[in-house]
Amino acid sequence: MATDRLVERIARCVTGLALFGVGISLQIESRLGNPPWDAFHQGVANQVGLGIGTVIILTGVALLVLFWIPLRQKPGLGTILNAIEIGLVANFMLELIPVVDAMALRIAMLVGGILLVALGSALYIGSGLGPGPRDGIMTGLAARGVKVRVARTGIEVTVLAIGWLLGGQVGVGTVLFALAIGPLVAPLLPRLSMRPKAQ
Numbered sequence: 001m002a003t004d005r006l007v008e009r010i011a012r013c014v015t016g017l018a019l020f021g022v023g024i025s026l027q028i029e030s031r032l033g034n035p036p037w038d039a040f041h042q043g044v045a046n047q048v049g050l051g052i053g054t055v056i057i058l059t060g061v062a063l064l065v066l067f068w069i070p071l072r073q074k075p076g077l078g079t080i081l082n083a084i085e086i087g088l089v090a091n092f093m094l095e096l097i098p099v100v101d102a103m104a105l106r107i108a109m110l111v112g113g114i115l116l117v118a119l120g121s122a123l124y125i126g127s128g129l130g131p132g133p134r135d136g137i138m139t140g141l142a143a144r145g146v147k148v149r150v151a152r153t154g155i156e157v158t159v160l161a162i163g164w165l166l167g168g169q170v171g172v173g174t175v176l177f178a179l180a181i182g183p184l185v186a187p188l189l190p191r192l193s194m195r196p197k198a199q
Contacts, residue, residue: 027113076130114177118185
């Protein structure tokens with residue numbers, strides 16, 4: 001975890017996570033299909049009667065305990081912020097965003113949500129304060145010889161299937177997110193990443 005210019009790094013991380021939380025809230029409220037993890041969060045929330053944001057927080061904490069420790073992953077400040085902030089923002093925004101029926105508005109919410117998630121991802125990853133709880137599983141498996149693409153695909157297909165079985169929203173938005181998020185984050189990340197200061 002980088003520690004130079006720590007205040008700026010924290011500000012970028014917190015801003016990025018807030019944008020991420022707003023983005024997934026817009027996509028959920030579009031009702032056109034959630035990202036894989038959020039289909040899972042929504043499915044669990046439907047079953048246990050908690051807010052989606054609360055489930056996001058509890059899932060993040062559970063992943064740290066159940067996977068990070070066995071994989072010997074060390075969380076950074078950004079990891080902890082990720083586990084807590086996105087869920088808090090989602091709970092707030094899901095109460096605030098109105099339900100809309102016009103398809104044009106729902107599509108705009110979906111596209112806007114994906115764009116905000118991409119920008120937020122680049123900001124919080126670029127802050128260099130540590131990966132989120134979900135990404136840490138992927139990097140932990142990769143460190144043990146599992147290809148990143150295989151680890152990420154396997155994890156996301158699994159949580160998507162569980163989320164769908166539990167009643168999470170899966171649809172065209174899920175596919176669009178899966179296809180678009182990588183190409184959107186890729187050009188943003190180099191521009192928004194903080195380089196360590198030269199010694």
